[in-house]
Amino acid sequence: FFFKQKTAYEIPKRDWSSDVCSSDLSKAWQPWTRKHSDATYLGIRAGRNTVENHHGHLDLGGFVLDSQQLRWATDIPPVDSATPPCVADYDLPGYFDVEGQRFTYYRTSTIGHNTLLINGRNQPLECETDIIEFGYDPQKSMALVDLTAAYPDALRVQRGFFLIERRDVLIIDEVTPRKPLAVTWQMHTHATINLAGVSAKLVQGTTPLYARLIGPPGAVFSIGSTAVSPPQAPNTGISKLVVNLNVVAEATTLGVIFSPLPLDSDAAVPAMASQPLWQWRAWARGLRQTRR
Numbered sequence: 001f002f003f004k005q006k007t008a009y010e011i012p013k014r015d016w017s018s019d020v021c022s023s024d025l026s027k028a029w030q031p032w033t034r035k036h037s038d039a040t041y042l043g044i045r046a047g048r049n050t051v052e053n054h055h056g057h058l059d060l061g062g063f064v065l066d067s068q069q070l071r072w073a074t075d076i077p078p079v080d081s082a083t084p085p086c087v088a089d090y091d092l093p094g095y096f097d098v099e100g101q102r103f104t105y106y107r108t109s110t111i112g113h114n115t116l117l118i119n120g121r122n123q124p125l126e127c128e129t130d131i132i133e134f135g136y137d138p139q140k141s142m143a144l145v146d147l148t149a150a151y152p153d154a155l156r157v158q159r160g161f162f163l164i165e166r167r168d169v170l171i172i173d174e175v176t177p178r179k180p181l182a183v184t185w186q187m188h189t190h191a192t193i194n195l196a197g198v199s200a201k202l203v204q205g206t207t208p209l210y211a212r213l214i215g216p217p218g219a220v221f222s223i224g225s226t227a228v229s230p231p232q233a234p235n236t237g238i239s240k241l242v243v244n245l246n247v248v249a250e251a252t253t254l255g256v257i258f259s260p261l262p263l264d265s266d267a268a269v270p271a272m273a274s275q276p277l278w279q280w281r282a283w284a285r286g287l288r289q290t291r292r
Helices: 021-028 277-291
Strands: 002-004 040-044 063-068 068-074 116-119 127-136 142-146 154-165 168-177 181-187 194-195 199-206 207-213 222-224 237-250 252-259
Touching: 040 154, 063 168, 068 199, 068 207, 116 154, 116 168, 127 277, 142 199, 154 277, 168 181, 181 252, 194 237, 194 277, 237 252
Parallel strands: none
Antiparallel strands: 002 040, 040 063, 063 068, 068 181, 116 181, 127 142, 142 154, 154 168, 168 252, 181 237, 194 199, 199 207, 207 252, 222 237
16 A cells, blocks of 8 residues: 555555565555655565565565654565674575475564464465455555465454555454464564553654554553574564464454554544454445446
8 A cells, every 4th residue: 555645546456466566565666755755655465475486485464564754564674694603594504495494584484574473383385365355545545365375274364454544554354263273463663662551652763653452352462572593693673563362262353553643542543443354345345336
């Protein structure tokens, strides 16, 4: 997604369903430039985890987020040089062995990305996910990703991405388990993270971004570890905002909203944040019918 003040832009449907949609998005706009200094930017990843892609990561459902001319949700960059006993990423043993060691490393595996981690397992190779719905109007924009194939332990996993009022970003995950499972919501950031239960304040310099957890009941934010062991180089300057659901035994919805404005109470959260994903899909379909 990309929002510039008073204007909503739609990415063509064919780009949303491509295997490199996140790459296309990041090259299409640079919202930190002067022309787009007021932009909120959300890039998402869907498509396939392929054996043929020796540079790929197991990160379906991942996202990056820019707001207030800063990147808040980041994709950890590869390490080009390191001090022994660590080595640069490309020099790690088996780094390009897709069916061997490649995905044992933090920065290439599912645990190292801004997506769900289920039962502590990597997403499988050769699974394919799709952006199954997209819609927008002048006040909001959404894309819905079916991630079921990326999580074999679950019966159904869908992730919805929303931009609201050209400013706030909402991410909703719906997980239906086959049997009880553990789910971790993850976001890597260069920001300092200050926690307060269902609220978090991220700070870069003097600029804040606020996060609020919208269910499930009893869940809270915490800070996850990004520590790695040599020969992997450390993830210097990276923190991880997480939500740990240790036992998910029934269909569960996990929502997180981000805003440059404080989200100190439920009253600050838009009512639309509580809507199930099927209602958003119906909304998008209705828009298409109206425009015909």
